[in-house]
Amino acid sequence: MTARRAGRQLHGGKVTYAVLILFTAGSLFPLLWTAVAASRNNTRLAQTPPPFWFGGNLLKNLGTAWTDANMGTALLNTTVVATTVAAGTVVFSTVAGFAFAKLRFRAKRLLLLLVIGTMMVPPQLGVVPLFMTIAELEWTDHLQAVILPTLVSAFGVFFMRQYLLRALPTELIEAARTDGANSWRVVWHVVFPAARPAMAVLGLLTFVQAWNDFFWPIIALTQNGSPTVQVALTGLGRGFIPDQSVIMAGALLGTLPLLIAFVLFGKQIVGGIMQGAVKG
């Protein structure tokens, strides 16, 4: 077994490791340096050479960023938005993906093509009417303004369809139907359990995306209303002399939750992106 696998796949040599380590360092360095800069003060950042190791101001800067940019509220808002969007996307994508993978209905192929086609349309292009709509509804500065437009995703539908095609045996659905279950029961008792791994991955991916969303929130929400972290961050640099170390502390606060998620679920997130990509 090992021999066969070793034969199938070449081991990486020293150069491979060297290059990979170099790129890994490049990937991680800006994040690490965010923390370094956040632990210094503005005066130190305005000197050469730049600091390469942590200073003692981290807590103080975090505190300032916390109060100046209202980070507590912002983090809470972002959590609400990202959680709702992730949950909605997962549920809607799973039921739609199930229908496309396993059910028969008219115009299925056409509708599926339509779903895939919508992936090509960047939501940004409809931003003017979307803004007019939420202004009309007086939703500006309310979180539903950023939640509702992103509650479904074509990628999610496609992703769940691909997963359920393989992971959900049709016999299982038929067996449930023979037992007298209607479609809704089939979804609840058969589809959801079978789809759980993919749902978790899609949820993570959507959460990351919703957390980092920038363009629409900055139009729909203001710093004085109920900003998300990303919107709040843009307000940090607005002073006469922007305090870079405080800005970095804010950036750190906004990134930290996702970094923790990456440490905990990195493998699943990686797997999800690779899974979603194959059929691209």
Add this chain to the structure above:
Amino acid sequence: MAGRTPRPASSAAAPAPDPAANGSPGRTGAASGLGRTGGTDSLAADRARARRSRRYRRDLRWSPYAFIAPFFLFFAAFGLFPLLYTGWAALHRVELTAPTDMEWAGLRNFTRLLGDDFFWNALGNTFVIGVISTVPQLLMALGMAHLLNYRLRGSTFFRVALLTPYATSVAAATLVFVLIFGRDYGLVNWLLSTIGVDGVDWENGSWSAKLAVSTIVIWRWTGYNALIYLAAMQAIPHDLYESAALDGASRWQQFRYVTVPSLRPTILFTCVVSTIGAMQLFGEPLLFSGSAGATGGADHQYQTLGLYLYEQGWVNLHLGRASAIAWTMFLILLVVAAVNALIARRLRRGD
């Protein structure tokens, strides 16, 4: 009353017996309920069966639509309608201050765009930044994927680490890079000075600013694309490599003549996705300037279309003109999609 008895599935906890076995002593809820009321057993059972099968057929027929309805409803409300309405708004004079007062303007918004230097500037910038961020990004991702495809110690670590920038928001990433590309005390200029090169005023130069903005994009997305390539690489049948090796192909030749051709659809896909991304580039140029905001630098040297749209709509308050920009972007994307489809077909025929 009996007619409203729960559907067969109501005996959910214990698996319900096969509906086909209705006449047998182990009856479904509905049938036994009717039996107790004392009607003509077989007739009532027949009726119940008919009702059930009607309900069953109705369920089979309509529930698929119910399952896909949320997606299409939300997409129609927040995707399609705004897109079409943007086209309508683009033909009007609309101001942000009174978005409901629309005054017909015909194609004036579009013709004004064509004569607008800032529009062409933004279009050019979007194109340049798109190219200098996408091309190196995808090439590096391809190389990374190739390396990650070897058997490695700690391969999970490398994959996760390379993906971490993807978890960083545009805002956080841009703010760090602003500092790194600082003119006086930035890391990059300090590094340059150690090898005796004069500091570059990254933000105020035309090319240097575009380069810096591209660096942020490259940093955030290379690992993501590498994983997409890696997934496709792992799907390449290994016999291809073995026969190539038998034919005496070197590793580089294997990469060139086996890996890359097999990846063509994926490469095409990432090109399209990156093009769409580049077209929408917004957060990086917005935040790259400390203060200039939506102008994209003092000379608009890194103002992208996305940023120009934002400036027209939300700084200058001309929603009609912003809509015209949005629709122009949409048309450009359609052209890109068409070209892409053409290339894809050519490639398929080539195989």
